[in-house]
Amino acid sequence: MAVGDVGPAGPPGRLALDEFAPRSELVVPVTPLTGPCTPVIDAHSHLGGEFGGGWDRRPVAELLDVLDAAGVRCLVDLDGGWGEGVLDAHLARFKEAAPERFACFGGIDWGAWPDHGDRFGEWAAGRLVAQVRRGAQGLKVWKPFGLRVVDQRGARVAVDDPRLDAVWATAADLGIPVTIHVADPVAFFRPLDRHNERYELLRAHPEWHVAAAGLPPFETILNELESLVARHPATVFIGAHVGCYAENLAWVSALLDRCSNFHVDIAMRLDELARQPYTARRFVLRHRDRVLFGADLPADVPMYRVYYRFLETEDEHFPGPCGDAPGRCWPLTGLGLPGDVLQDVYFANAARLLGLAATAPAEAPSW
Template sequence: MTKRRDFIVKSVLGLTAGITTGSINLSAEPSTPVTGSSIPAQPNWQNDPHWRKIKYGDWGGPGVSSQPGPMDKILLKDWAPNSLVITQETFVPKAKYPAIDSHVHVVAKTPADIADWVKTMDEVGIETSVVLTHPAIGDDFAKLVKIFKKAYPGRFELYCGVDFTNFEKNDYPKRVVEQLERCHEMGACGVGEIHDKGPGFTKDTSIPPNKRLHVDDERLDAFWEKCAELKMPVSLHVADHPSAWTPLDVFQERTPDYQHFSQYNRNVPSFDEMIEKRNKVLERHPNTIFIACHLGNQGHDLGTLEQAMQKYPNLYLDTSARDYELGRTPRSSAKFLNVYKDRIVFGTDMGRLKSMYQIHWRLLETDDEYIPGRVGWRYYGLDLPEATLKALYRDTAKKIFNI
């Protein structure tokens, strides 16, 4: 355990003195001052019953009489509450078992940077990183094979990309299958990460909705079948966190850091419609393994996700970039991972910092509480049993990637 008491004393003293290190300077003006004429007048939310119910639940309120003060000037995007909770802090330098990171992108491109990445992998216990290289195909993919797989055998596995250009042409189904076969011959072990967050795979909202290429488009059927034949799993990002379909107002769940992912009032299918498109593909192609990235964007609703896992045996998941879903519901998340450990793989999708890997080990391996998170709420350690950790970290990935 670290000596947090000393840190807390320093932080409180800094706050009193107006020092901003580790705390908000309450005596400072907002980073972007606003005038009365620059924004519309806001309602007094304290008097709104619906607002109070969402904010305070059955407690009914903060328990004190709210009064105006310096914090009224602090913007939500600047608020970083410095917790005074003193609790166990476990440092986990290395994964309990040699781990396979099943979701990382091309976060290093030069020989020096890749060597540094491998050094970090050694230090934190990552045996192999599965690099999702989409949209790399052809010569671009061949270059990545050279600098990753051939330079570091066994340390990197590579997914290839998919070419979605000219998908409206009659030869597209045949052409995209041939591209896949060439990438497989060069060493691709899977496909992705490919995104259909709403506008379709091309992300081009100028295309009329009825002509966009979505995951359930029949023009991709031959491609999905070829993936099954070649035993190449597909890492598929369908929809997004459901908050992307809710208004960017006082009730928005996620912080302003994520507002650029908003699909609200855009000409795209709803969240539920996107999930249904994914499910149609799962049903039409039962022999193809689809890894739904980010807990399938359903980590907020494990009950519904469990129904899909039970109905579609070819649905797999990765945990990448959903630390906040696991960490805010530790008991139900741990139960879910324990049950479906043979169909869930560990992934990060957050660069290659040593500390990033190590905070994952703390989240998954310890029972620490009130762990700082990155979405505005705190996490609680899942304290997973050894059998689940071993499956999550490596065994399931080795099975589906044939490594």
């Protein structure tokens, strides 16, 4: 008898965790939803490149058809760095094809730190100016920062290292936002044992586990992020993945209260928000002018609909945007946000930070 089969004589044997695939028997309302209630800016997307693991290989016209069908007016492509060649390729492929539909962000070449030593910040700030001149509309900071980025002596660079002040000041001068992702889900930093709430996911992706010797604890990195945002009030920061700490909305909320330059996107944290739906709803309502829509997944109509269902409806216990891939996403409960709040989250907040027209286009949606 195979493991897990129920024999005629009694209960099943032991079942391996990755074979457990329960089907919900819950009978609850399902809201029919074909598109968002208002146009959307996806403020967290990856169209591929050096870090993104390959291009979005669809012809751009095909991608635009998907965005039209999903109600997405503008896609922020965070993969425009590092290197002018990478940025230029993204600008040429996407931005030039449809200037209103894409915004490309640049990046920082941490590998050049040994060449510039303690003047690295000034050099990186200069590169940022050049990137914006070419057409970059923001700066993306990736999660190796604070974790594995080292200086010319091989020492870890703290997120609030003053040698980088010129970079943040330059972003403020240029009037561009900095989307910053530091750390990862808290469980990635905890021991990989039976108490780890992301065990299934980390078992499938052991390379994401960051509890190795020599790496800083989660709390150290987040304290540094708080210090960075507070020390640079003129710089607009967008903390990716709900301020990098979706598990602790009180912490994120306190930072949003304290620092008006701080914003967050909701990318790939629907399950974290959905398992605390009352707190999450209060969080979005309180910070409605600082929460941005972002998906962090390849553009796809069914995927976007899951996001819309989560934000707009009060549907309960439905699959997340990654379907039933092991450990990828716990079932969702919708937040049922009001229409005026959705307009801010979907469009107005990102439009303001990106310097786009502040209101959604008036024409009737095509979806």
